[in-house]
Amino acid sequence: MSRLTATGIALELKKRISAGAWQEDGRMPPERDLAQEFGVARNTVRRAVAMLEDEGAVVRHVGRGTFLTVIDPDSLAAIVSRMEGTSPADMMEIRQLLEPAAASFAATNASTSELNAVREAHQTACDSTDMPTFEHWDAEFHHRIFACSRNEFLKEIHNLMRVLRNQSPWFEMKKRSFSEERRQAYCREHQAIVDALMQRDPDGARQAMLAHLQTVGHNLLGR
Amino acid sequence: MSRLTATGIALELKKRISAGAWQEDGRMPPERDLAQEFGVARNTVRRAVAMLEDEGAVVRHVGRGTFLTVIDPDSLAAIVSRMEGTSPADMMEIRQLLEPAAASFAATNASTSELNAVREAHQTACDSTDMPTFEHWDAEFHHRIFACSRNEFLKEIHNLMRVLRNQSPWFEMKKRSFSEERRQAYCREHQAIVDALMQRDPDGARQAMLAHLQTVGHNLLGR
């Protein structure tokens, strides 16, 4: 941990909490213990815990300790935190449900300039050679299709999935499943989607997207 | 790579940022580190970073570091807050996408006791006479179907929709569209869904659910 140690520790603590740590009695370890564990001064831990307190994730009592705040299981925060544990298989299943529909909506509702933006993202992804750049424009391609589906809620669900997919287990997974051959296959499949969109063919777009996601799912989940 | 000028370094940094680098905590490496990495004087890096700052891509703080301004345009909190503005029409569209699928999954994956729980919620809803009680068990009926779809992410998306639908504009809407006649129609349609589920008929469940949601959408949105 180079610098801004307090921020890093706050992140780590939040990660542990959302992973279910200290749920039994809702009590976090004493600051002095955490300081020793992280190999850091107590003041630093105090600043980290203060951040959690500011966010309402935790309450502190002199002489008693630091306690996780009880969360309403129906609150948006709780729902989102449970979503963070989503398995890749479950999410792929939902992607295969939503994205073909989004493509179909896009074929019907998108403006020509929006479709051009989709095509541009596709082109840039095809032209890219390194994996991070390709990943970025691939994500952008999918995002732009949602963006012109003209359904705000659908768009936000996709944003949610995008954030979840940027978390650690997914990143490793994507890196492992990446290869030049697959990148080219994705480009061909994206092309088919773009073609259907430009022809304003909702059903063709839906099918092309579904086919693409089946490939992705197969590569990612290995089945 | 020969000699990178300040503008060249600025370009490289921008490329990294747009490829998602340093998104975790939004903090760029110290200028001195970048200078060493690029094999260049610190002054040169400073000029490059100054360009990013001029473009508003980055903010600098003495003693703290240099931070991306676009920390996370799609943080979970921001996404959820935008979702709160979801229009009823958009959400109905997505319900009609997800719930038939959930019903289909449930027909395949649910245990018998889970299906009994679904049927019980349906029965209680049918037996209830006042609108709040009916609303509650109607929601519970739909929720239990998601619960036995065996897809955790799908279940959480439904939780999200449920919370959003409990907010003000929806409540008024539901109250306005409620009538004894419609309540009975919903019971008949729920019955058809339950029947398909008990017969383990995924396609029948999907179609029954879709038909039901089309009725609901028609009643709610008046079209």
Add this chain to the structure above:
DNA sequence: CATAAATGGTTCACTATTGGATCACATAAG
């Protein structure tokens, strides 16, 4: 009940890191 231990709250002086600013000098392009 009285005392000790545990735990969060507060403060202070010190060090390390990091961006801000300036200067003299070298090198290449026009």
Add this chain to the structure above:
DNA sequence: CTTATGTGATCCAATAGTGAACCATTTATG
């Protein structure tokens, strides 16, 4: 030659982390 850009160095200012001491409150112990 002139100009622009990069180099290397030095110092400044702001912020973060360290280590230690002491306080206030709660809980456990005898």
